[in-house]
Amino acid sequence: MSYQFTVSPDFTPDHLSGWYIFNTWLQHQTDNAIHLEMYNDFHDQRVAIQKNNVDLIYANPFDAAMLVREKGFKPLVKSLGISDEAIVAVNADNHVEDVAHLKPGIKVAVTEAPDVHMMGMIMLEPADLDASNVEMVASDTYVLVAKHLLKNEADVGIFLAEAYDDLSNMIKKQLRILVRSQISVIHHSLMIGPRLLDQREKIQNILVQMANDEKGKGVLDSLGFTEWQVVNDEEMEFMIDLMDTLTM
Amino acid sequence: MLHDMKAEDIVGDFTEVTLKLYGGLSREVLFTEIETPYPDGKLIVSTTDTKGIITHVNRSFVEMAGYEESELIGAPHSILRHPDMPPAAFKDLWDTVSKGLKWQGFVKNLRKDGGYYWVKATVIPNVRNGEVMGYTSVRRKPSRTKVEECIKLYPTLF
Numbered sequence: 001m002s003y004q005f006t007v008s009p010d011f012t013p014d015h016l017s018g019w020y021i022f023n024t025w026l027q028h029q030t031d032n033a034i035h036l037e038m039y040n041d042f043h044d045q046r047v048a049i050q051k052n053n054v055d056l057i058y059a060n061p062f063d064a065a066m067l068v069r070e071k072g073f074k075p076l077v078k079s080l081g082i083s084d085e086a087i088v089a090v091n092a093d094n095h096v097e098d099v100a101h102l103k104p105g106i107k108v109a110v111t112e113a114p115d116v117h118m119m120g121m122i123m124l125e126p127a128d129l130d131a132s133n134v135e136m137v138a139s140d141t142y143v144l145v146a147k148h149l150l151k152n153e154a155d156v157g158i159f160l161a162e163a164y165d166d167l168s169n170m171i172k173k174q175l176r177i178l179v180r181s182q183i184s185v186i187h188h189s190l191m192i193g194p195r196l197l198d199q200r201e202k203i204q205n206i207l208v209q210m211a212n213d214e215k216g217k218g219v220l221d222s223l224g225f226t227e228w229q230v231v232n233d234e235e236m237e238f239m240i241d242l243m244d245t246l247t248m
Numbered sequence: 249m250l251h252d253m254k255a256e257d258i259v260g261d262f263t264e265v266t267l268k269l270y271g272g273l274s275r276e277v278l279f280t281e282i283e284t285p286y287p288d289g290k291l292i293v294s295t296t297d298t299k300g301i302i303t304h305v306n307r308s309f310v311e312m313a314g315y316e317e318s319e320l321i322g323a324p325h326s327i328l329r330h331p332d333m334p335p336a337a338f339k340d341l342w343d344t345v346s347k348g349l350k351w352q353g354f355v356k357n358l359r360k361d362g363g364y365y366w367v368k369a370t371v372i373p374n375v376r377n378g379e380v381m382g383y384t385s386v387r388r389k390p391s392r393t394k395v396e397e398c399i400k401l402y403p404t405l406f
C-alpha cells in the first residue's frame with residue numbers, strides 16, 4: 001500500500017526540494033511507500049483531505065482542528081523553536097505610527113496562508129477593522145505583499161514574520177513594522193492520518209531521533225529545521241482550542 | 249485560596265471595597281485609576297478547571313496581572329475581578345460556557361498592584377473525549393471605541 005504525504009501550501013518555496021528529500025528519507029526509515037503530493041493551494045489540499053487521500057501532512061495550524069476532529073488525524077511532531085507569528089507592516093513613508101490609527105476602507109495585502117491572515121486581522125482589531133470594512137488585496141507570495149506596499153497598492157501588509165525577516169534589506173528599508181505578534185503557541189505540525197496511526201509511535205521516534213543522525217541532520221537542514229519535537233495530543237487540543245477562540 | 253489585597257502591594261492612591269464573590273466568598277480589594285495598556289501583538293491566555301480555578305497561565309498573563317505564576321495557579325479566576333465589572337457579565341459568561349458555547353466580551357481586570365487593564369476575552373470549553381475538562385480564555389487587544397462603550401455601559405448594569 002502506498003501512502004500520501006502533503007505539505008501545507010504556505011511552505012517557503014526555497015524548501016520545496018527539502019520536502020522531497022525528507023520524503024525519500026522517511027520512506028527508507030519507515031519502510032513505507034510514501035508519495036509526496038504538493039497541492040497548488042489550500043483549497044485543492046482540503047479537497048484531497050476530504051476525500052481521505054492524505055495520510056501524512058505538514059499542516060497549517062488553521063487546518064489542525066478539521067484534521068483532528070473530522071478526519072481522525074493525530075499530531076506527530078513540530079519543528080523545534082519555530083512558531084507561526086505575523087507582522088503587520090506599512091510603507092515606510094506612511095505616517096501611521098500605531099495600528100489603532102488605521103482607518104476603515106484601507107487596503108490590506110495578504111497571502112492565502114490562513115493562520116497568518118487570522119493573526120494579522122486580530123492585530124488590526126484595535127483599529128475597529130475587520131473583513132467587513134477593509135479591502136483585501138490577495139497576493140501569491142510575501143514578496144508580492146511587500147511590492148503592493150512599495151507601490152502603494154495596499155496600505156497595510158500582513159506577513160508571516162519569518163518571511164518578512166527573510167525579505168531583502170533593500171525592501172525592508174522601505175517598509176515599517178507596526179506590530180509583530182508574540183503568540184508562540186501556534187505552529188505547523190506534522191500529522192498522521194487513520195491509515196498510518198498504528199505506526200504513530202514508531203514514526204514519532206524516528207523523527208525525534210533524526211537530528212542525532214548525520215544524514216538525518218542534513219535532511220532537516222534542507223527544510224530549514226534543526227530538530228523535530230514531539231507534539232502530544234493535549235498540546236494539539238490546546239492549540240485547536242486557542243485557534244477556535246481566535247476565529248470568533 | 250483568595251487573599252485580601254494588601255496595601256503594600258499597591259502602587260498609587262487607592263480605594264478600598266469589599267467584593268461579594270460566588271459562593272458567599274468576599275474579598276477586600278484595593279484599586280487605583282492607573283491603566284496598563286494592552287501589549288501589542290500578544291495574547292493573554294489562561295485555563296481553568298470546570299469550577300473556574302486557574303490551572304494554566306501564559307507569560308503575558310503573568311506580566312499583565314502582576315502576580316507570580318505560583319500565586320495564580322490554584323486561585324479562583326475572580327482574583328482578577330475588578331469592582332467596576334458588573335456581575336451580569338460574568339453570569340452571562342458562565343451561563344454561556346456551561347452550555348458548551350463560546351463567550352466573548354470586554355473585561356476590565358484588576359492587577360495585583362491595584363491598577364487595571366482592558367481586554368477582549370473569548371472563553372471556550374475544553375472538550376476532551378466528549379467531556380468538558382475546563383475552560384480556556386484567550387484575550388486580545390480591544391479597540392478604544394469598544395472600551396469607551398463599556399465604560400459607559402457597565403455602570404448601568406449593576
Ligand SMILES: Cc1cc2nc3c(=O)[nH]c(=O)nc-3n(C[C@H](O)[C@H](O)[C@H](O)COP(=O)(O)O)c2cc1C
Nearest residue numbers: 269270296300325326328329330338371383384385
Ligand atoms: C476561563 C475563564 C477565564 C476567566 N477570566 C476572568 C478574568 O480574566 N477576569 C475576571 O474578572 N473573571 C474571569 N473569569 C470569571 C471568574 O471565574 C468569575 O466568575 C468572575 O471573576 C466573577 O467572580 P464571581 O463569579 O465569584 O462573582 C473567567 C472565567 C473562566 C472560566
